[in-house]
Amino acid sequence: MRKTMLVVDRRYMNHFAGQVHPERPARVAAMIEMVESLKRAALKHSAPRAASIDELLLCHSVEYVAEVERTSGCERTDFDPDTHASAETWATARLAAGGVLTAVEAVLDGEAENGFAVVRPPGHHALPQRAMGFCFFNNVAIAASWLVKVRGIRRVLILDWDVHHGNGTQELFYQSPEVLYMSTHQYPFYPGTGWLDQIGSDAGTGFTVNAPVPATFGDDEYMRIFDQLLMPIARQFQPEFVLISAGFDAHFRDPLGGMRLTEGGFLAMTQRLQRLADQYCDGRMVAALEGGYDLRALAECGRTVVNELGRDGGDHINAAQNAPRAEPIIQRARYFLKDYWTLDMDN
Ligand SMILES: [Zn+2]
Numbered sequence: 552m553r554k555t556m557l558v559v560d561r562r563y564m565n566h567f568a569g570q571v572h573p574e575r576p577a578r579v580a581a582m583i584e585m586v587e588s589l590k591r592a593a594l595k596h597s598a599p600r601a602a603s604i605d606e607l608l609l610c611h612s613v614e615y616v617a618e619v620e621r622t623s624g625c626e627r628t629d630f631d632p633d634t635h636a637s638a639e640t641w642a643t644a645r646l647a648a649g650g651v652l653t654a655v656e657a658v659l660d661g662e663a664e665n666g667f668a669v670v671r672p673p674g675h676h677a678l679p680q681r682a683m684g685f686c687f688f689n690n691v692a693i694a695a696s697w698l699v700k701v702r703g704i705r706r707v708l709i710l711d712w713d714v715h716h717g718n719g720t721q722e723l724f725y726q727s728p729e730v731l732y733m734s735t736h737q738y739p740f741y742p743g744t745g746w747l748d749q750i751g752s753d754a755g756t757g758f759t760v761n762a763p764v765p766a767t768f769g770d771d772e773y774m775r776i777f778d779q780l781l782m783p784i785a786r787q788f789q790p791e792f793v794l795i796s797a798g799f800d801a802h803f804r805d806p807l808g809g810m811r812l813t814e815g816g817f818l819a820m821t822q823r824l825q826r827l828a829d830q831y832c833d834g835r836m837v838a839a840l841e842g843g844y845d846l847r848a849l850a851e852c853g854r855t856v857v858n859e860l861g862r863d864g865g866d867h868i869n870a871a872q873n874a875p876r877a878e879p880i881i882q883r884a885r886y887f888l889k890d891y892w893t894l895d896m897d898n
Pocket residue numbers: 713714715798800841842843
């Protein structure tokens with residue numbers, strides 16, 4: 552049994568995104584209920600700390616941080632048609648960024664082997680100077696920057712399996728060879744970024760890997776993309792820490808996404824990342840909640856990931872089945888990335 556640090560807190564329910572908004576406090580309530588039903592002895596719990604202003608500034612501008620701070624105590628501030636702050640958003644968003652840091656610190660300092668931060672508001676659409684897509688501060692990106700700049704970690708892998716492309720995370724590390732950003736996402740879809748030819752720039756060229764996929768892809772197609780594209784690159788990168796932008800809106804029951812993943816798909820992705828982390832960084836891995844808007848799917852996928860994080864390595868992982876619909880995407884992605892990674896073009 553591995554020790555997993557679970558960070559979740561009722562205060563994550565304090566941000567209110569608006570009436571009839573899918574990104575709602577009940578999402579955290581569903582996760583808390585799931586967590587309380589777990590009977591895992593090796594599960595450690597920690598309350599999140601608030602990210603400091605300096606930590607927010609690792610990824611955001613002074614002006615933008617001040618802009619979010621000014622919403623504190625105001626009943627409602629609109630950032631874009633989908634992204635609204637309430638009186639408690641500033642405090643909650645700082646707690647979300649700090650929650651991922653809490654889990655990452657625990658893993659780095661050996662208090663736990665891996666972690667899962669059940670935070671909201673989510674983060675991966677948040678840009679350096681702008682809130683968008685329900686996101687205010689880029690929780691996972693802040694953790695990655697913190698690992699590199701504060702703790703001297705040289706290579707961080709961010710795997711983003713949320714059904715939406717993490718445009719904010721991509722932009723933040725587009726020129727950085729220290730953070731490998733990989734995303735599977737529905738395409739075309741919100742926010743419109745994440746095509747195959749977006750592979751990074753300057754010293755970061757090759758360190759952004761996008762797998763844009765059409766709606767209706769399921770477990771088999773995702774596994775094939777992991778086995779034939781993402782994991783071979785991740786192994787060559789040799790991460791010193793693995794972060795997962797763990798949205799659960801690619802689940803077949805999700806009302807926003809059009810994918811057909813089951814709990815089994817999320818299990819298989821977690822297993823592959825866990826094996827990767829075992830091979831290169833003593834299993835150091837932290838998942839952070841992004842999207843996921845069906846409460847039952849959220850709780851069941853959350854349970855699947857937490858349980859898998861607790862399992863010791865060495866399990867046999869079934870290789871992906873043939874998934875003909877995934878092949879053209881894998882081939883085209885390899886074409887764009889072939890100068891930067893060794894990829895078997897015939898297989
Ligand atoms: Zn999403």
